[in-house]
Amino acid sequence: MKHIQRLRKVVTLAYHLEWIDRDPFVKWKMKYDKTTREFLSxxxxxxxxxxxxxxxxxxxxxxxxxxxxxxxxxxxxxxxxxxxxxxxxxxxxxxxxxxxxxxxxxxxxxxxxxxxxxxxxxxxxxxxxxxxxxxxxxxxxxxxxxxxxxxxxxxxxxxxxxxxxxxxxxxxxxxxxxxxxxxxxxxxxxxxxxxxxxxxxxxxxKISNDMNILQNILRNKNKESESKNKA
Structure with a gap:
């Protein structure tokens, strides 16, 4: 993709300078396919x-x-x-x-x-x-x-x-x-x-741990709110 990006800039410049008759990239769109990168657990x-x-x-x-x-x-x-x-x-x-x-x-x-x-x-x-x-x-x-x-x-x-x-x-x-x-x-x-x-x-x-922390925070807030309402 990097090679194509750089080539495209040069070709586009050549087109604007009228060195070539048309831009071959004019209707072409770059597409990036995401890949799953492996790691050890x-x-x-x-x-x-x-x-x-x-x-x-x-x-x-x-x-x-x-x-x-x-x-x-x-x-x-x-x-x-x-x-x-x-x-x-x-x-x-x-x-x-x-x-x-x-x-x-x-x-x-x-x-x-x-x-x-x-x-x-x-x-x-x-x-x-x-x-x-x-x-x-x-x-x-x-x-x-x-x-x-x-x-x-x-x-x-x-x-x-x-x-x-x-x-x-x-x-x-x-x-x-x-x-x-x-x-x-x-x-x-x-x-x-x-x-x-x-x-x-x-x-x-990690998502589970983060959500558990959030759950505890929300529970503590609810308890504080209930205590204030009772008072």
């Missing part, structure tokens, strides 16, 4: 975290995926992380500060315990010692191939891809636990909340 993520792998290769792949699930950082940005990107703030919290390769936007992510444990695991690891990276480096192609093996061992039926970790962060880890979408958008490095909404899915249990 809380139970699936927990099973993945707790799985013990005999293979060190699959163990590393699982760690990289889980790290992305708890930070929202994309594959390409994780591969470029070094110890320089690990920042200790005044309040004692550990953060990752980096720039998204895709948009050049600065991203600052407070590290949850699950993500920080993975960093500590590879702190003195021979692999990261050689590469100078914060986490093990592996090609995206191999990573996605190995993720299929990981899914089979864990019993996850979904087609596991590394980008699914980013969706999981947006949906299962943050939004479903009450983190505002504005905050999630900032953590993901998006310039527009509309972009974040592509990743975001409000789960049924």
């Amino acid at each position: 809380e139970l699936e993520l927990k099973k993945l975290e707790e799985k013990v792998f005999i293979s060190e290769r699959l163990d590393r792949v699982r760690d990289l995926f889980v790290f992305s699930c708890y930070t929202g950082i994309s594959y390409v940005d994780i591969m470029s992380l070094t110890t320089d990107n690990l920042v200790l703030y005044i309040n004692g919290g550990n953060w990752i500060e980096t720039k998204r390769q895709k948009t050049k936007a600065t991203v600052k992510v407070p590290l949850l315990d699950q993500a920080f444990r993975i960093i500590k695991k590879y702190e003195d690891h021979p692999i990261t010692a050689v590469t100078g990276s914060l986490l093990p480096v592996i090609t995206n192609e191999k990573l996605n191939v190995y993720l299929k093996e990981v899914a089979n061992f864990v019993g996850i039926q979904k087609k596991l891809t590394f980008h699914m970790a980013r969706h999981t962060f947006a949906t299962t880890v943050t939004l479903s636990n009450g983190v505002p979408i504005e905050t999630v958008s900032k953590l993901l490095g998006h310039s527009k909340i509309a972009t974040t909404q592509i990743y975001a899915r409000v789960l049924e249990h």
Whole structure:
């Protein structure tokens, strides 16, 4: 769609400059088909975290995926992380500060315990010692191939891809636990909340919890109103 949008601008300009006789896009309308983006549920993520792998290769792949699930950082940005990107703030919290390769936007992510444990695991690891990276480096192609093996061992039926970790962060880890979408958008490095909404899915249990809170508020208001009327 982006390619067509840009081509259309050039073709329209050519028509206005009379370089071409007619605009081939004049009766054409762009149509966007929404797709369902997969993510891991809380139970699936927990099973993945707790799985013990005999293979060190699959163990590393699982760690990289889980790290992305708890930070929202994309594959390409994780591969470029070094110890320089690990920042200790005044309040004692550990953060990752980096720039998204895709948009050049600065991203600052407070590290949850699950993500920080993975960093500590590879702190003195021979692999990261050689590469100078914060986490093990592996090609995206191999990573996605190995993720299929990981899914089979864990019993996850979904087609596991590394980008699914980013969706999981947006949906299962943050939004479903009450983190505002504005905050999630900032953590993901998006310039527009509309972009974040592509990743975001409000789960049924979140809707149920929110409605229960609303129900309690309305009940308390009714009780207060009844008490005032009796008085």
